[in-house]
Amino acid sequence: MAKTFNFAQALLDWYDQHGRKDLPWQQKPTPYHVWLSEIMLQQTQVSTVIDYYQRFIRHFPDIETLAAAKQDAVLAQWSGLGYYARARNLHKTAHLVVNEFNGHMPASLETLMELPGIGRSTAGAILTLAYHQRFPILDGNVKRVLARFFAVEGWPGIKQVENRLWQYAEELLPEQRIANYIQAQMDLGATLCTRSKPDCQRCPMQTHCQAYALGQPGAYPGKKPKKNIPTRQTHWLVMQNEVGEVLLEQRPQQGIWGGLWSFPEMRDGEVARQYCQQRWQLQIHSQRALSPLQHVFTHFRLEIYPTLLQCSVNGVADKDYGNWYRIKDTFELGLPAPVKSFLKSLN
Ligand code: SF4
Incomplete structure (x- = not known):
């Protein structure tokens, strides 16, 4: 059964051999770098984000520089990346962190989640990747992997479905190597368990993956109900x-x-x-x-x-x-x- 399989260990073994270790934000995973990359990666592919991230860091190398910048200058560096509320929130949060936390990104889940633009998954990523605390994340990649591994029915935009995925994400957390594990989950979703063509033959989860066993990985996670846009x-x-x-x-x-x-x-x-x-x-x-x-x-x-x-x-x-x-x-x-x-x- 899927739950008795050592998911975390299998994933970490795969990560050691195949995980991505040379992304620009991995070189020095400070809270600022992790936070910025997580915000940029929302709804955006890694290949698109890399250039934007490097340019942004050249302009705003630390949170103090970002907080001191004019909003126009921040938006200019975001130009073309879309979902501009992300950039405005990033700027507001930089202000708050500099003015209220002495420039140190808070290291608590509740406090992080009170900052503009930081949800539970982004907060979890900052806490694990930068502070090595033990928290789950549930970004688009992780949702897809877990929905397939456990054959979770329904669109993750529905609260009940999302809650179930959070529960699995928490249950699977290992005691050790938490940062590597979180990165490994993202990597598996981005490189093997991809949206349209999952490469199940090379996947370390294949023997226990329920969507694979059902012969229909593409059916998970459930799609957002379609509505015609005006x-x-x-x-x-x-x-x-x-x-x-x-x-x-x-x-x-x-x-x-x-x-x-x-x-x-x-x-x-x-x-x-x-x-x-x-x-x-x-x-x-x-x-x-x-x-x-x-x-x-x-x-x-x-x-x-x-x-x-x-x-x-x-x-x-x-x-x-x-x-x-x-x-x-x-x-x-x-x-x-x-x-x-x-x-x-x-x-
Ligand atoms: S076996 Fe296929 S569907 Fe299952 S987790 Fe791996 S890549 Fe995804």
Whole structure:
């Protein structure tokens, strides 16, 4: 039976031979490094994260530097990684840790979980990988491995299913080598027990894995119930002045792309010219519709219709609303991925 199998030992033996030991955040697993990597790895593949992580660490080598930075500078380094609430929470937490904990990441589960953006699994990873305490984690990789090993039915987004997986994660924890074990769980999920093509033939769990025995590893974990996501439309006003600068404005902190810089938007592109003249006192020389773009969020699809407006600046744009930027300077700002790629093509 699965429960009598020494899961932890089999996993550690496999890890010794096949685990990943050269990821950048493993070289010096301080609480700051572990925390940053865990936040970046949420919903994002290791291969994507590596470059972002290295660049971020070059800009913000420690928590004090991160806390002292402007939010814009932090978002700029996150630009393209998506789920920007992660970056805003990272910045807020850095402030709290510097101001309330003397720059030391707390070493208690409850205190960590009170910090913005840190849930039970991230807290567990910090405590095990950086502080060598004994806690389970349950990130996407671990959920998948455990759901398959125990053939747990149902989508892990359902509380009952998630609780069962937490229970297994706790029961399986070894007494020794906890950091290696936690890393091994993540590695197994990322390299063998992958979402679409689990490599069961090379897996150390195969002899006791219930999903394998049932002949359907792909059926676990249960899928999120599908629902059709709605489509929304917006028009970007891409205003470009005589010297080639574009007007960008910072989005409100709440809502999509919170705190990032983007083009002014409106619902109806037909009246773009009049709107720009009235709001920014611009003289519009020409107006041209550019090819539409599409961006998919988890809960809706956004169709974007950019309109290029060549203009001359009579009054200067109100600083409260936006700023003119040379296109090459915009890449220093926090930009949503579609804005960034659009500006690159405009450049
Ligand atoms: S045997 Fe297959 S399904 Fe089971 S844990 Fe290993 S890779 Fe995953």
